Amino acid sequence: MRKILTVTFGILTAIGGFIDIGDLVTDALIGARFGLGLVWVTILAVIGIMTYAEMSARVATATHLPAFDLVRSRVGARLGLAATTGSFFATFLALIAELAGVALAFELLTSVSYLLFIPAVAALMFVLVWRIPFEIMERIYGVLGLALLAFVVAVWHLGPDWGDLARQVTHPPLPSGEGLPTYFFYAIVMLGAQMTPYEVIFFSSEAVEKKWTTADLSTARLNVFIGFPLGGLLAIAIQAVAAIVYFPLGIEVDHLSQTVMPVGLALGRVGLAVVILGVVAATFGATLETVMSSGYALGQYWGWTWGKTVERDEAARFNTLLLCLLVTAAAIGLTTINPITITIYAVFFGAVVLPFTYIPILIAANDRALMGEHVNGRLANGLGSVFLFVTLLASMAALPLLLATKAGL
Amino acid sequence: MKTWWALVAAVLVVASCAGPSRTDEDYANKAAQTAQAMASLLETASLAADASAGGDLFPTFTSVLMSEMEDDASGVSTAFLTRQPPGEKADRIRADLAPLLEDAEAVLADLRIAAFRNQPDELARIAHEIEPVLDGLQRIEELTAT
Amino acid sequence: MKGDPVDGEARERQLDVARDLLDRLVVDRAGIVIGRVDDVELSQDDDGTLAVVALLIGPQVWGRRVGHRLGRWVEGIARQLRAGHDPVRVPVADVEALDPSIVLRNRVDDIDGALLAERWFRDNLIRRIPGGTSASE
Numbered sequence: 250m251r252k253i254l255t256v257t258f259g260i261l262t263a264i265g266g267f268i269d270i271g272d273l274v275t276d277a278l279i280g281a282r283f284g285l286g287l288v289w290v291t292i293l294a295v296i297g298i299m300t301y302a303e304m305s306a307r308v309a310t311a312t313h314l315p316a317f318d319l320v321r322s323r324v325g326a327r328l329g330l331a332a333t334t335g336s337f338f339a340t341f342l343a344l345i346a347e348l349a350g351v352a353l354a355f356e357l358l359t360s361v362s363y364l365l366f367i368p369a370v371a372a373l374m375f376v377l378v379w380r381i382p383f384e385i386m387e388r389i390y391g392v393l394g395l396a397l398l399a400f401v402v403a404v405w406h407l408g409p410d411w412g413d414l415a416r417q418v419t420h421p422p423l424p425s426g427e428g429l430p431t432y433f434f435y436a437i438v439m440l441g442a443q444m445t446p447y448e449v450i451f452f453s454s455e456a457v458e459k460k461w462t463t464a465d466l467s468t469a470r471l472n473v474f475i476g477f478p479l480g481g482l483l484a485i486a487i488q489a490v491a492a493i494v495y496f497p498l499g500i501e502v503d504h505l506s507q508t509v510m511p512v513g514l515a516l517g518r519v520g521l522a523v524v525i526l527g528v529v530a531a532t533f534g535a536t537l538e539t540v541m542s543s544g545y546a547l548g549q550y551w552g553w554t555w556g557k558t559v560e561r562d563e564a565a566r567f568n569t570l571l572l573c574l575l576v577t578a579a580a581i582g583l584t585t586i587n588p589i590t591i592t593i594y595a596v597f598f599g600a601v602v603l604p605f606t607y608i609p610i611l612i613a614a615n616d617r618a619l620m621g622e623h624v625n626g627r628l629a630n631g632l633g634s635v636f637l638f639v640t641l642l643a644s645m646a647a648l649p650l651l652l653a654t655k656a657g658l
Numbered sequence: 659m660k661t662w663w664a665l666v667a668a669v670l671v672v673a674s675c676a677g678p679s680r681t682d683e684d685y686a687n688k689a690a691q692t693a694q695a696m697a698s699l700l701e702t703a704s705l706a707a708d709a710s711a712g713g714d715l716f717p718t719f720t721s722v723l724m725s726e727m728e729d730d731a732s733g734v735s736t737a738f739l740t741r742q743p744p745g746e747k748a749d750r751i752r753a754d755l756a757p758l759l760e761d762a763e764a765v766l767a768d769l770r771i772a773a774f775r776n777q778p779d780e781l782a783r784i785a786h787e788i789e790p791v792l793d794g795l796q797r798i799e800e801l802t803a804t
Numbered sequence: 805m806k807g808d809p810v811d812g813e814a815r816e817r818q819l820d821v822a823r824d825l826l827d828r829l830v831v832d833r834a835g836i837v838i839g840r841v842d843d844v845e846l847s848q849d850d851d852g853t854l855a856v857v858a859l860l861i862g863p864q865v866w867g868r869r870v871g872h873r874l875g876r877w878v879e880g881i882a883r884q885l886r887a888g889h890d891p892v893r894v895p896v897a898d899v900e901a902l903d904p905s906i907v908l909r910n911r912v913d914d915i916d917g918a919l920l921a922e923r924w925f926r927d928n929l930i931r932r933i934p935g936g937t938s939a940s941e
Binding site (some may be wrong): 497503504 | 717722
Binding site for chain 1 (some may be wrong): 826828869886
């Protein structure tokens with residue numbers, strides 16, 4: 250019975266956990282601009298993240314070592330440093346964005362400026378990291394994140410022309426004034442939003458913290474193989490409501506309020522309130538994951554004692570880092586820098602560093618001496634190589650496209 | 659390695675510079691973009707106003723959204739009006755667009771106030787004023803689009 | 805890079821320093837993480853054979869190995885912050901096991917200069933925050 254609960258919670262958490270501020274912003278922005286013309290990226294991203302999340306969980310359970318521990322010992326100090334700092338920086342940008350995201354969601358509920366919520370949320374975050382056990386937190390925001398399913402319900406209620414939507418998926422529309430470079434720029438942005446580096450860091454570090462063994466691998470796989478596709482469905486729903494409401498009118502999405510408004514249009518006040526609570530839960534969970542992952546990345550590279558399950562004073566450097574990250578992220582958020590802009594840059598930079606996070610995992614998962622019987626099989630290697638290639642391509646094309654399209658203007 | 663970074667930095671700087679509109683064509687393009695951006699804000703506000711009047715959106719939400727639309731409109735308007743029209747044709751475009759931008763900002767301001775005061779009937783009434791401004795902006799878009 | 809005897813006894817063992825030693829986690833007898841092998845100290849016999857004499861741990865050492873401007877900068881800062889303490893040096897005689905992490909025979913408290921930064925943050929920051937001191941102290 251307990252196992253069923255664990256598995257259920259794991260899946261539920263994975264669904265809402267898939268969505269963070271990056272998704273909420275980019276899915277709506279892209280749905281408004283290209284309709285459902287980039288859904289193929291979501292499908293690709295879901296398969297990619299499933300491949301690497303499973304791989305990193307398998308490595309973590311077989312070796313009891315998390316992702317960035319292996320980065321340094323497999324790839325060496327210099328290349329490991331590049332991978333670590335790249336992932337750290339991308340995750341830190343994401344942290345600032347997620348923190349602002351929680352604040353923005355509270356603003357929508359209370360009309361109090363989001364700037365006032367930033368320090369409050371950061372402080373609450375620290376208290377949670379300091380005092381509350383992992384499991385309880387995860388379950389709470391995991392279940393509350395399901396409120397985001399309001400997006401799926403909203404799609405239904407809006408009663409769209411399904412044929413038209415289907416056509417957008419298979420024959421991506423390029424509205425007048427949009428060029429192919431812009432289309433592919435946003436494809437990369439969406440890839441970065443849905444395949445985040447911190448996902449893999451968090452997942453593998455968590456597996457080690459919870460002391461999972463290979464016996465827990467099936468649980469991890471269920472979480473990944475059921476949870477992530479459902480999360481992808483959520484992401485498509487966010488694109489869809491924007492495609493239904495904004496795309497025909499040529500409306501540009503620049504605010505979180507615009508992301509959620511279609512749910513209000515479809516389901517009324519209650520629907521709107523529910524979905525915003527879902528946003529709070531999802532961004533809250535993501536704030537936690539990004540701060541922990543930033544700490545994990547650095548702590549694991551430098552060989553510190555790290556983790557939530559160790560005593561605070563036994564992981565002093567790690568906890569100090571978490572505190573500093575929260576303070577710094579809050580400070581940056583308070584400079585009134587546009588949260589949407591930070592989000593776009595965070596996911597964009599995430600897309601750039603993604604292959605560097607994945608390469609060490611693929612290398613470690615192929616090391617028979619390390620992995621024993623859990624070494625990568627043909628499927629894992631096949632998919633792993635394909636997606637490494639895809640992310641490398643995206644990473645290389647990212648900067649040129651950014652310049653060519655002036656960041657998608 | 660260093661030269662590559664310098665090159666990237668240089669390109670970024672150049673790309674981000676909003677230079678003066680050198681030709682009438684540049685100006686016309688900018689006008690079209692501005693009209694489109696403003697129209698987008700008005701459309702969003704219109705959707706929100708109607709939905710709010712119909713009870714689908716709660717007051718704090720509408721209030722925040724209208725503020726955001728108004729702030730964006732101010733930015734869009736300023737960015738365009740501070741540009742020097744390079745020639746006669748540009749002057750005419752400016753003469754057509756400027757009052758529309760002003761009207762748009764006025765409508766959005768009214769909407770923001772009505773939302774703040776939680777006056778759904780007012781929202782519905784002001785929403786009717788959006789239509790003519792939208793039409794005007796659309797005309798500009800069509801006329802000046804390349 | 806190959807090295808010969810890895811511990812004081814006559815047991816000879818070929819190992820690839822880069823793969824088996826460098827950048828590995830080092831833990832003490834109780835399982836407490838000391839750091840990573842940031843560099844190794846080698847000695848050279850008369851006939852030219854290299855042997856690993858000690859493991860070196862710390863950002864100071866790391867900076868020196870990594871080199872370039874960043875490495876030298878880190879090395880400089882670490883040296884200043886450590887104010888006179890030599891880098892952490894673990895003689896190979898103290899190594900108990902190599903896989904998957906390097907396990908030592910002794911306790912971290914017996915190792916000179918280990919965990920300076922960790923303890924500094926623990927005493928000056930973490931323990932000053934309510935809830936920072938664990939019950940096991």
